[in-house]
Amino acid sequence: MANTDSAAAIKAVYVGMFILGAVTLIEVGISLYGKGHLGAAPTSTFMLGLVGFLLIALSLYKAYFIIFKFMHMGHEVRGLKLTVLLPVLLLVWAVIAFFHEGNSYKERRETIYERNELPADAKKQTGQLIKELPEIKKEH
């Protein structure tokens, strides 16, 4: 199981605390830089993308560190690792699909706003199935 040399294991825990704390501080620094609190705010798409990429990468590193070092996933057998970690890969597609959907909705919403501004002509609209309501005969 875990490291039998207990002094080394205890030291590793405090090293882990230092790593997680340092990564968190770096993340906050990058985030504040990206929002313009440390010097001029970056404006280029590349720098903003880099800020976002670094934040996500460092968070994933923290997640890896917590799971494999603190939760000792590194010491579990392969079958346990796979049954817990592989299903998480489903989320990769969920993230891609839903974020794409959200983005697409934003773009379509802007189109809808624009079309609402156009002068409407009901007779010329296409895709309108019901042009006039049929008259209902009242029999009693």
Place this chain on the structure above:
Amino acid sequence: MATDSHVIDPHDHDTKGHGGHHELEEDWSGGKNVFDVSYGKLMMWYFLLSDAFTFAGFLIAYGSIRFSSPSWPVPDFVFQTAPFNNLGLGHEVPLPLIFVTFMSFLLIISSVTMVRAVQEGHKENKNGVVFWMFLTIIGGAGFLGCQAWEWSNLIGVEKMTVTTDPFGTHTTSGEYLDHDGNRSGETFEVGDSYLIHMIGASHGDDHGDGHAEVHYDKPGDFPGALVDEKGYIHKKFIADDGTRGYAEFGPIAFGSLFFFITGFHGFHVLSGVVFLIIIMLNAASGVYVDRKNGYEMVEKIGLYWHFVDLVWVFVFLVFYLL
């Protein structure tokens, strides 16, 4: 661990060739734990996996709604306050993300003390387990206290609700009107954030746009602002292209997403603290001494506690950092 003497190292399968397959069948013949962990620990892993999907569902909903919104409140504007009059610096000094970084450190440190408790458990050191679990509980309770302050500040002072987001973002650059309807000289740029104040509210933090609530005491359409029925003061402005407008609310979903997701995480912290207390008391009373399984209950609650820290990594990322 609870396995018997015939423990198979899974890495042997790769080196032993055909022999590995034979041993794999033996693994499943019953009477031993295939994954070399107890049933309870394995099920804790699977519970955490399912919980990860719940949180992922919430966070992905947050992401897709944020992607679908034309603007979004800037985190370091929304979360720039801290207790004790901004740590004694006064409310005119913004402290973006400082308080929530402190909250993150609390969770990291309590995770570390939890690992220490598990290590002492492996050594069957009862006093060590109780001591380190006690420190973990202090850390968890401290986090909950910080979150309580954060929530009460957002709800009570800044008037954010589940359906109202007073944190807006300018989509044009322009100049605010003063309370007589004239140009006030107070300008803003595209993308600048603002907090919509409320009638009679004593905003300790003025968020850089003056104390608008001084001039208004009832709903109505005034020269300098539109005050809605709930009492939110939407300051009027003239955009650079000459059009007039007033400060509108931010995206309606922001409040509900924030309160539900951080609330769901906070509820996990709360239940974690409760279970930590129960297991610490059990450990102190010597319940786990006779089991001679290296304080496995401490290990299980440890897994849960690290998971709470793990979720916070992502809540911190999407709500505060990005």
